[in-house]
Amino acid sequence: DTTQGLPLASLTKGNDVIQLMNQAGYDLMTAGNHEFDFGTDAFLKNVSLAQFPVLAANIYKDGKLLLAGTQEETDGCHVIIERKGKKIGFFGLTTTATASATNPEDIQGVTFTDEIETAKAEIGHLEEAGADVVIVVAHMGDTTGGAPCTSEDLANAMTGAYKGKLDAIIDEHSHTQE
16 A cells, blocks of 8 residues: 555655655565555556566456566566575465455456465465565455455465465554554
8 A cells, every 4th residue: 555645645646655665775565455546557657667576466457467577577476585595485465355445447357366375376486486485465454454364364274285384474454563
């Protein structure tokens, strides 16, 4: 929800916020439901302005990954950032509730796939790519945000072959502090 909310963001449909994030040296971000408040095209323009990866592994448009090919350094799903000799794999998830939490006209043709199944697939991709650590940057929230799948649900679903493979969940959306 970085590109909406304040007059600075509204006046430029989020462009100025992305420029500020570029100057601040952000490493990455994931799409929130309010990234679509100005429409899918405005969101994609903001992604193209970002000098850092924007991740959304579970957002598709017309059957194709929404962010595929929008940035050179990422496939739109995940990225590996190396720090102190460790390969840290990040992937992005956006709540499926976005489909009903924004104006339907702004997201025509956009679909949001299951967060848990997407996470399992992304864990596999990042392991294959050699990630030492796997972190999801999510916009899912907790039960106060009304999300159909919360970050706690995601953590609890990492059982069996996935137990211990998701090292951290960095989440937003609910505006609660833990």
